[in-house]
Amino acid sequence: MICPICGEKTRREYRPFCSRxxxxxxxxxxxxxxxxVPxxxxxxLERALDEIDDAQQKPH
Incomplete structure (x- = not known):
């Protein structure tokens, strides 16, 4: 099995990863x-658009 993060071989104690x-x-x-998840x-969608609008209206 291959680690999905770095591509190295996985180790049993960290499976599905190779390391901590x-x-x-x-x-x-x-x-x-x-x-x-889309x-x-x-x-x-409406909530996301509202959050974008709110973020743009806030001073930086």
């Missing part, structure tokens, strides 16, 4: 929103 750092990087991607729900 790769497992932690994957967790970080989940926590910061890099991994997301939605076709119109309410989700």
């Amino acid at each position: 750092p790769c497992a932690d990087r994957d967790l970080g991607k989940w926590l910061n929103g890099s991994y997301a 939605s076709d729900d119109p309410e989700d």
Whole structure:
């Protein structure tokens, strides 16, 4: 099995990763929103557009 983060061979104690750092990087991607499941729900789209509008109106 190959680590999905770096491509190295996996180790049993970290499977499906090769090491703790790769497992932690994957967790970080989940926590910061890099991994997301797309939605076709119109309410989700409307909410996202509202959040973009709100962010653009805030002073930097």
